[in-house]
Amino acid sequence: MLGSTAQREAVGYRPLLFSIAYGMTGSVGDAEDIVQDAFLGLTRAYQAGTVIDNLKAYLTTAVTRLGLNYLSSARVSRETYVGEWLPEPVVVLADMPGPAEHAELSDSLSMAFLVLLESLSPVERAVFMLREVFGYGYPEVAGITGKTEVNCRQIFARARQRIAAGGQVVGSALSRERRAEGEELARRFFVAAEGGDMEALLGMLAPDVVLHGDGGGKVRAFGSRLAGRLAVIRLLLGVFRRGGTLGVSLRPAWINGRPGAVKYDSEGRVIGVVELDIADGVVRAIHAVGNPDKLAHIGPVSDLGRLPE
Template sequence: MTTDLAAEHHDELRPLMFSIAYRMLGSVAEAEDVVQEAFLRLHRTPAEEVRSVSAYAVTVTTRLAIDQLRSARVRRERYVGSWLPEPLLATDVESDPAVRAERADSLSLAFLVVLETLSPVERAVFLLRELFGYDYDEIARIVEKSVVNCRQIFTRASRRIAAGEPRFEASRERRDDLARAFFAACETGDITVLEELLAEDVVFDGDGGGKAPAIARPIQGRVQVARFLLGIIRQVATFGGRLEPTMVNGQPGGRMVDAEGRLAAIFELQIADGQVRALRNVLNPDKLRHLGPLVDPASLPGAGRRPREG
């Protein structure tokens, strides 16, 4: 009787495989495709040829993700506007095997954006070593490089990540308190309080992908961001919509929904040093489909329009 390793180990392996693929690609849909293809390959491989099911799954997932990322990077060079990763909500994050207390920020949109500065192989080596704890011998086998080369790749990648790595609030309690104050100010429209919660050089970035109204380039500065944000909330309210706090990629964030609860946008807050330092807003419907029914972007005239100067 032939053992179907893919079926037997599916529930055990899938969280790890998706965790690797998603961090590599920043795309839920592409990560799902990679995981599915990896399971199909495991299904087609005779059990006697697989020494370690986990090692096989991680190897195939990583190699497929590297190939997919090489292709995706070409498409991203032609992407309309800012590119942001596809967001995950709380239930997806809770099942991520790499999210430990000391590495919880590794799933944030902010951190995934920094990972984009790495080449596909650099990204794989860095993630496997830094987040998933694989030793260099294992990583060398997975990416088909020498151990010495993998050490060099990791050192180079670590320096690049350190140069752009976003800061986060060390105290989760303080972070969550500030997020609650932020959403309270948004609800009441208190621009004075909102400005106090924003860092002086706060940045608001938006990803519409040319398929939803979004800002052409990031907005910077507490006054500009506060005015723009409250303007968006007023626009949402005109069609009976609302802003709902939620957790996005392990960080405080919000859902903008219409009167029927259909999703218009997801944004993540980056909080550090007692202030909101950045907001990343995903409006591209292709990046939100996995989160439920969506608002028709065409029904949101003016949403995401850059405010006039002055």
């Protein structure tokens, strides 16, 4: 069994372990399961008399390799996914902070970046994340993934080229000033959308803004990404107009470290989440998740807009 000292140390690594698992899977529920499996494996190792010199390395290795197994089995389901795929959102409500591991993760991986990671192979994803996102040295990455240090350097170089070609950078922690600016712009954005203020929205959206919607084929959502300021505004105004007649409300939140909101129906059930990618004072991308399978970890899920099975 885990001793009290080892148990406290292991629990202290939970935010890091969850962050790695979520970055590997893009799923909150599966990340939590992977972390739990790693802790169960640790308990069994101690029961078997295994001597563990570096608990952090042991747990990180366990979570990473469980993540690699997950990605290998999830590849087929991702390829057959209906519509555009977005990760399960990590939500920290503005007036009610979430679990510590969720709060820590929120400054690490944006939705746009996680989508880009889907272009990498499982091993490339693991090496790139451990090195670039979590700052592990090549010797550590090699030990965790079971590859040689030279191989890890080559894998990382290939992965970085692919990521750079996709035009995204690692989601870094926002300064207090940038967080405040993002919150204020998000507040004005949702007020304008709810109020049908097209002129205000024109001033807040980049000309080449892109809206990404994930309904998973289970709710009324956009079948493909929508690009261009006028097209996005028309859709937004239509969605918010219908929502207003149905008693839909918004609650400010941080979604994967970016400002946004959670949408609720008139009974307080979750309809979806909206994340805003903001740069240079304008909204450059919008990520909206409505797939009910990706919302249950936030709260009771609404059936509003659900398509008949």
